[in-house]
Amino acid sequence: DGGITQSPKYLFRKEGQNVTLSCEQNLNHDAMYWYRQDPGQGLRLIYYSQIVNDFQKGDIAEGYSVSREKKESFPLTVTSAQKNPTAFYLCASQEPQINNQPQHFGDGTRLSIL
């Protein structure tokens, strides 16, 4: 089945540590996204990528970094500069926006501070 796989499902970060969240898709979608979800705040866009080797900052990119070396992969690194990383992180992919297609989501990674 085609879809998006996020791993791990749960992740714990120590102070001063960088952690990387994995996102893999086999839908052959060009566009991929990372969102942060906090209770009562909906989804906030961290980074997005329209094509391999290109990505753009979203609304809350500070303290995060990404790469897009392969079409199917869009990992997110939460750096030690992100002082409040505890949240639910969602990865999504999409056909080009011009086709008015919805986004497809993974099942998320819940990140907590140790």
Place this chain on the structure above:
Amino acid sequence: AQSVTQLGSHVSVSEGALVLLRCNYSSSVPPYLFWYVQYPNQGLQLLLKYTTGATLVKGINGFEAEFKKSETSFHLTKPSAHMSDAAEYFCAVSKTGGFKTIFGAGTRLFVKA
């Protein structure tokens, strides 16, 4: 700039009752509108979408939504709630030529037996 407002962070209905979740949007161009559902500790799943054409859109699990341009609304309804409908629902808006989708803050639906 586009934005989405979902009225009511929590809605509670009895099983078998009408479900109405409200969504208003703002957009300077004709919007594309979506409703997604999220179950605990899962990602979002598409319920239905409006792009062009018929303003009454039918989705999965018996849900439907009506695009009302004059009211800038896209409310989600279901005639009879089921216990399995308990979840969080997100309204979203996007536009052609852009790569961003704007999500509302979400409405959590509770269904009472």
